[in-house]
Amino acid sequence: MRIGLAFGDARQQRDLAGIGEQIRTANGIDTAWVTQGPNLDALITLAGASAAGPRELGTAVVPIPQRHPLMLASQALTVQAATGNRLTLGIGVGIARMVDAMFGLPTDRPARRLREYLEVLRPLLRGEAVDHHGETLTAVGAVAIEGAAEPSVLVAALGPAMLKVTGELADGTITWMTGPRTLEEYVVPSITKAAQGRPAPRVVAGLHVCLTTDTDAARARYATDFALSGQVPEYRAVLDREGASGPADVLIAGDEHSITKQLDRLRDAGVTDAMLAPIGTADEQRRTTEFLVTVGR
Template sequence: MRIGMAFGDVRGPSPLPEITRQLHAAAAAGVRSAWISDGVGWDALTALAAVGPTPSGMELGTAVVPFPQRHPLLLARQALTTQAAVGGHLTLGIGAGIARMVETMYGLPTDQPAARLREYLQVLHSLLRGDPVDHHGKHYTAVGQLTPPADDRPEVLVAALGPVMLKVAGELAGGTITWMTGPRTLSNHVVPSITRAAGSRVPRVVAGFAVCLTSAEDAVRARFAQEFALAGQVPEYRAMLEREGADGPADILLAGDEAAIGKQLDRIRDAGATDVMLAPIGTAEEQRRTSEYLSTVVR
């Protein structure tokens, strides 16, 4: 199981130079992948382009870019530009976004998310390959052609949690990225569902978790429960928490001392995750200690 780290909004507001510093420090420590979320703060693709390539050639990914508000022609251009800026190490993670935010903030439809995703991916892959596109579908119209460098297109992963979305991700993407999804749900639902859909291919399952190295586990979980209470009520995440038998986000937080976090990582690996995306949370000092510990795990 490859160990990566998350940066950006999920860890709290940070200036872009600080995100760049954190990311390069992680690369120097041997972290295999770095992921930037795309919420209401920094634009993930622009932020990665600003970071540029790391000396270690670490994988740089978005986790994830909501696609409803980005036409596939626009997203393909942004992705190919960022791919060039980071030296060919981009992994493009996309998702349908939180339906409530897509509807409220952008006034866009959120019905038939799997059908929209399937059509979007078909157009996006053609554009990333440089094929001419003349698509007039139920949900998207796209006419045009991009000219990417040969064999330099990013891998595409999809944030998929429900059975139908996982089927589309398995068939048309390189794998999935999860959040608010515990090891039991990974083992019993996510991994078998996407593996069946992928057929002969082995899909990536990038499992995202918040993590905090601490000697005050109960206090950290209580604070996390309060800070992420709204996220725990999002229907998409709520469904995964219920599958897990978890009351809320704090129940799947990775927290405790080194031995406790190590055991929790073992459970995630045994559940079938190919990658883990860890987001250190808490105060600046807690995040620093957690990041230092994770660098020893990588080594």
């Protein structure tokens, strides 16, 4: 199982220069993931941090409703050219409440919209022209950027219909706040079945982590700080499937031995990549990061 670090909105980070420096110095980590929220743009952040750092740079995830596939293909291939083809493009249909309330965009038929989007985006990323006039999307054109290779595409897929489309058309999935039992019994078998006849899909498990000597205090603080996340329908569904009362129940927390056991549980569940977002005090985040680097090595 590859070990990656998450940066950006998932850790309430707003300092572009600081994030870039952390990514450039994240030696020993397989992947630097930048989470996309309403603040820093994940793709631009990665392009600016391209000088050094991990061999893989990923977005987790770029919401697609407000980015036409021609635009996203241009952005992604530009980042590929800027980073020496180290990008893994993570995308998602977005949190429905945000897509509707913030942008006034439709959120119905998410699996149908995702399928059409991928049917257009994948050829564009290969440098092919598209002429698509579908139910939810029109796209005519092509994108060509010298030196840019087609990036791998992962999808934030949690529901059964979304996992089916992802398994058929993408290279894997990125989950968030999804516990090990749900990953083992639901996510991994669902996407693996959908991907039959294709390369085995990547399963990236995104979770917060805190190396601490006071696990109860860390979980209590986390339950307060991320209470709203537990009310988002998309996340609430996987928490319910896990039997978790809230996000704190899936927080990876404890000492070095405990965190290692929790990571082993993810690996045994079929997770191929852990995308870990250190939280806590500045000292706890520093020590957590240092420990994860040793695990990655």
